[in-house]
Amino acid sequence: MNQLITAPADIISELTTIQSFLEITMSEDANEAVVRGNDLAVYMSRTGKLIADAKIHREQKLRSQMIQEYKKLLEFPASVAVKYTDTLVENETYSLTWATRLNAACTHQLDWCRTIISKAKAEMSAFNQ
Structure with a gap:
């Protein structure tokens, strides 16, 4: 099972790559939204x-x-012991928090892609009538 677990340095590397992708501003082009949504x-x-x-x-x-x-x-x-133990795993908590936030950002951006695609469909439907 341990060979399936990503090493800490690799987690940071992947999160950095994903962070860079999520920081790209998407246009309102429906085709771009489809491609981005897949990613x-x-x-x-x-x-x-x-x-x-x-x-x-x-x-x-x-x-x-x-x-x-x-x-x-x-x-x-x-209460102090709990706070102290949290300091023992600062880096691990950081990675966990970062991964959680990026997962949420993916969800929100995917919702935005759906909105752009729906808008394009509505515009095409109105144009064809």
Whole structure:
């Protein structure tokens, strides 16, 4: 199963690529919306997988760090211990948050593509009548 999990550096690399794609401003051309929508569907799927992989890395690191920091954690009040453990997995949390936000951005951009395509259909229908 572990060979299916994307390595942390590869997650960052893929997220960077997806981020660059999502930062491109799309025109209101329906053909471009279809092509972009197809790409977005792939990126939605991939970011979903990257979210799962980032969660695995976060949980593994948290487990490992908590074992190392166990004595220190026992000295803290519970609320402080939780905040402290969050600092132990900052990079993993960052990757997870980024993947989650990109997944949401794909969803919103795909909705925009549908809107552009629907608009073009309505304009074609009105023109043909």
